[in-house]
Amino acid sequence: MSEPRTGEIRTALAAWLATVLAAGSLLPLVAGTDWLAESALLLLVQTGCGILLRHTRLPASLVALGQLLSALVLLTLASASEYALAAVVPTPAVLERFGQLITTGADDIGRYTTPAPTTEGIRLLVFGGVLLVGLLVDVLAVPLRNAAAAGLPLLALYSVAAGVGQEAAAWPYFAAAAVGYLLLLLSEGGERLSHWGLFFGGPGRGRWMAARDQTFANRPRSRGGRRIGALTLGLALVVPLLLPNLGEGLLDPSGDGRTGTEGDAAGISVDPVVALKDQLNQPDNVRLLTYRSDGAPPGEMYLRLMALDQFNGTEWASSNWHQDQPPTRPWPVTGLGAEVAAAGAETEVRVRDNYAQTSLPVPYPTTSVTVEGGWSYDRGSQTLVSDDPELTTRGLSYQVEHLVVSPTREQLSQAPTPDPTFLEYYTRIPDNLPGRVRETALEVTAGAENPYEQAVALQEWFAQAGGFRYDIEVDSGSGPEAIVNFLDQKEGFCVHFAFTMAAMARTLGIPAQVAVGFTPGNRTASGEYVIGAHNAHAWPELYFEGIGWVRFEPTPGQGSTPEYTRPEPNQPAEPADPEPSEEPTDETEPSADPTPTAPDECDPAVDGECRPEPTTPEQDQDEAGFPVWPVIWGGGAALLLLLLTGPLLWRIRIRARRLAPAAGPLGAWRELTDSAWDHGIEPVGSETPRQAAERIVRVARLDEPATAAVRELATAVETELFAPPEQGRADRSGRSGWAGQLALIRTGLAAGLPRLARLRARFLPRSATRVIPRRG
Known part of the structure; x- marks a missing residue:
């Protein structure tokens, strides 16, 4: 160099x-x-x-x-x-x-x-x-x-x-x-x-x-x-x-300018992966919220923060299926039919000042939430969420109406196949997922006759038969091989178990997602339940048509095993007809009101065109009619085109300004030196106009008309700069502009260059680097 x-x-x-x-x-x-x-x-x-x-x-x-x-x-x-x-x-x-x-x-x-x-x-x-x-x-x-x-x-x-x-x-x-x-x-x-102060002598500069x-x-x-x-x-x-009295801040070396407080008052939030692990590793089970429920069994009061429905082989994430306003009460519950026992319940939740979260922890399935503030609705997680970082759960109290769904083993075993669009979305697995995951799932569920039995077999394998161990110190890992590493090491915490079981269920064709939230907590003497940081949890949810999203618990020693996955009492070998006392009769009748997934009745005269309720985020996007990827590709192509043509367009604009009649010879001279630069003749700041003109003529080997135009322009610049004002005005009055002379000079500059160099001078002009900051 x-x-x-x-x-x-x-x-x-x-x-x-x-x-x-x-x-x-x-x-x-x-x-x-x-x-x-x-x-x-x-x-x-x-x-x-x-x-x-x-x-x-x-x-x-x-x-x-x-x-x-x-x-x-x-x-x-x-x-x-x-x-x-x-x-x-x-x-x-x-x-x-x-x-x-x-x-x-x-x-x-x-x-x-x-x-x-x-x-x-x-x-x-x-x-x-x-x-x-x-x-x-x-x-x-x-x-x-x-x-x-x-x-x-x-x-x-x-x-x-x-x-x-x-x-x-x-x-x-x-x-x-x-x-x-x-x-x-x-x-x-x-x-x-x-x-x-140096003299730039062009060629010949050396040591x-x-x-x-x-x-x-x-x-x-x-x-x-x-x-x-x-x-x-x-x-x-x-x-x-x-200086005195500057206060705490940027240059406070003591570090006392920190925000927040210690202990119970420290701000805590639960995140789907690593932050959840951090909460579980805290030495103290810091209280986050309390709740009092009417009509819900204590063991079933899992509070869901969000549902993670997108799996890319490396991590699970939420599609953030948000809408500004919640639907009309009672909120629809995807997949829940009227024949399944679903009793109504009410829960009041009070959040402490130390817990700030942008989604409300609620039991699933929720049918309405009464709360102050401008909260949005997450259709996928079926809770209220905030897009404003200032609007959080800190110190909040709210009332939740929800259902306690009690499906039977027979209803789960006989669940029909879901809608093909829904099935395709919630069984997606990425191409980079190792084949070992599906092979293990098939091996574990060998002999299972339906998706329900496959799900129970997976839960049993993780929780007992597979030899897995619960350990919150294990690194969560990353990448497509993280699940395989977990299957080999057989130790981890709730995130590993939930993520892996949901992924294995998808390889078997069972719709699955991961829920993140809290286990039921501990009951106090007053009848309230207390949720602490150690109750942070993740669990898989599998979908069964007619029942909806169903919770499973593969993490050994954590949470509670759902009743519908336990062996039937006294008859473990073969299934028996359930006794009438086990099947709620009169209590199931009120469930018909809050459980429909979408109304079947539709009057076109009132509702306009009848469309089914969207059951996946992609269906909702399709109905909105917003083509995301074409816009992204079109915007990228437009940006690339702008980058490629930007120097050319800028030079055209500056040239028009410089060659306007009012710009005079000085503007034309700037255009001449930059045009010469575009064609490979760099400007030298120490040269006089006459010296620069002669160098351009000599290096470009201009013909007689172009040479005459260059010298005439150099003389006009010298007159403009050094001649008496009267002579300069007289010279300008006899000329309307220099556009014709500059066009002739540019033709002469390009005449001796190869085609590629001429294209470069036109579309990627060197002088654009100087034109832009100087703005002409």
Whole structure:
């Protein structure tokens, strides 16, 4: 690489270091340090791509596009290699995977307390954010030579940490980010200073120029600038600590500016995976809420927070099937028929001030909730949810009307096949799920005659016969092999058991999902039940047509085994006809009102076009008629087209402005020098207009008409700059514009170039890097 490029390399590496140091402020927010090292490595590769592309003398816009493409390849390799060609070439499946990870990552950010675990979603968001900020810093500092403006994306990255938690804004992280920014300023300033007062002689610059650049960079003015910058940064860090009454905050080294309190008052929320494990590992069973129920058996009072219906082989997630308003009371219960015993019950829940959650814990199936606030309705989880982070369960009281469904073994055994659309959605398994999962499920359920018997066999295998052990210290793991690891090690906590049983049920064709919430809790002397952090739980739910979602309990020693999965008393060998006393008769009649899944009656004159109630999130999206993926692909194509045509369109706009009659010869001269630059003749700032004109004529070997136009324009510029005002006005009055002369000159500039160079000058003009910041 040639020596004049040394300054650009130094500035690019300084931009990389500044971004990495600013990303370090995220350390208190994300658990571990591996993600920071991986981010630094990915960013270094992206920076290296930029250095290599600039060495080829490509336009800055094309270099930035190349770095953006390299970032996409790096993200593919780091987060979705199994969906890509040769592990690095992005495909539509990779983009779909990115969409899934971004969605789950955003949900994880909203649910986890700091430091959040490095889930795949959070990992992708961190990598993508660091690469994007690094690209912006690199573009601003190197080709645009504006390191001061590069502080804005660095500040945005630091502000993420400062806005989320006080610890993230501690002074060591600020100092590290500030040092990185100062080094970037000094590097870019040294590069700029090395060119002050020098003569750029075009071809022929060699070691003498490089040595002279170093001489200027080492002069007292450069060294003084470094000292001033370092002193300024030091004062910015020290002075606030010395001033009185500044209060707690960013530069409080004692760390007393933390929010929240200890013990019972600490804010707690339950998350589907790792946060749930964290709650179970707490030394104290911190109280979260209490409830009092009328009409519900204590052992069946599981409180459901959410239902996870999407399985991608790595994790289960909720489809967030939300709507602004809940349906008319009583809420419909998917799949529940009138022939199944379903008694009504009421429960009052009171949440303590230390528990903040954006979904209401409720018994399933819920038919209505009375609560204050603007809550939305989650059709999939059948509870109320909040899209506003300020609206949580903290200190909330609400009343729940729900059903106690009591299916018989016969009803479960004889359940008909669900609707094909519903069955297809809730039995989806990803292609990357190891075949070992289905093989094990078939082996465990060998001899079972129907889905109900298969489900009971799976529950029995996990809870007793399979030799599994409950252990909350086991790492939850990640990736498609996590389920296989759990099957081999045979130890884990409720998340492992629920996730694995639901996945195995889906491989058998049984609709399944995972519910997250709480076990019933402990009864107090007053008759209330207390839910603590140790009651956090996850369990699988399997769907049976006519009954709906049915809870199973595969986790050994946790929760309660449902009555309908236990062997019948006194007759374990063969099924017997149930005695009349076991079948509720009169009590089942009132259940016909709240249980229909959707009204069969529909009057087109009143309701308009009759449509069935959607039973899956995808059915609801189809009815809404919003084509998500075509919009995403169309927007991506439009963005790519804009990136490719942006320099051309900008040059056309600037050219029209410069060649307007009112712009005079100065605007035409700027257009001439930039047009020459687009065709490979770089501008030299130390040349006079006459010198520049002669060099353009000589290098481009212009013909006589184009040569005359260039020299005439150079003379007009000199007259505009140095002649008396009267002569300049006289010359301008006799000319309406320079558009014709510039068109002639551009034709001459392109005449001696190969076709590829002419296309590059038109669609990827080099001067766009200067036109954009100068705005003409």
